[in-house]
Amino acid sequence: MANPTDAPLPQVFETESPEAFVEAGHGTEVGHAEPELLGLVPFQWVSIAMFVLLLIAFLGAKVHKTIAGGLDNKIKAIRDNLDEAKQLRAEAEALREEYATKIAGAEKDAEAMLDNARREADGIVAKAEEDTASMIARRERMAQDKIAAAERQALADLRARAADASTAAAAQLIAQNHDAAADKALADEVIAHI
Template sequence: MFHDPRFWTALAFVLFFVIFGRKLWVAITGHLDARADSVRHDLDEAARLRREAEQMLEDANREREKTLAETQAMLARSEAEAAGLAERARKDAEAAAARYEKMAQDRIHAAERSAIREIQDRAAQIAVAAARDVVSTRLTESPDIAATLIDKGIDSLPEALRRSAA
């Protein structure tokens, strides 16, 4: 047994672990504990970063929804404003058309009045010419009628002047 190399190898192995085993065990467990602490720290850091990322995502989603709501509100206001502007433009166009129509009607009425005056003036001229012809024909035939007409004209002159002044 003492001559067998396996015995001495086994004994050396056992003595090595008895002498250095505690130190090796402490060093190995210390290294493993340090590694476990490092992994635990990394996991805690990853969890913290994940929570922060989730919070940032939630904030970004809230901000996006808020911005979307503001955009929709702005769009609604813009549409309402555009509708108001269109309505105002329509009313302005209608008012302008009404003004132009009124001006055209006024011009037509003025032209009608002018035409009526011209017709009346022309009719009066024709009537005066016809009356002149009739009167001159009759006056030349009968001088008494001329005197009577002149007297009636002079008598009705004050009344005609009063009517024209009023």
């Protein structure tokens, strides 16, 4: 089987062979002529033009100083930005540490406040229990005093009624058992003792 790469390639734009060109009297060698000006080819002219342009730019317009100044200014601006970034970072670290200490302090304050509130609540509960106990004792004493006063009043009323009843009974007995002669003898006896 034949390899496709072994086949001769067709020549697409060949109009006449180089041998026919030489036979026609055009010379022995087929070549292309390069354009030239004053013995220099185009790439040499471009190189000379670029050199002259850069020479004018660097020496005539002092572009190199402008470029160097611009680069120096850019470098200075970058350094300033870096210094500012370092300063901002240091400030941020300081703020972070400050807020960390504030948070720790706030947590300690919150714990202290909570402990204080617990102590106060325990004190309030104890005081309330003490006040309640003293109020109950005071009210109990007041009730006992009222009961004792009521008992005394009842006894006084009972004694007064008993005295009234015995006085009335005695007066009635005396009126029934004593006449005028017995009264006279009793009065004489009292007078004699005086």
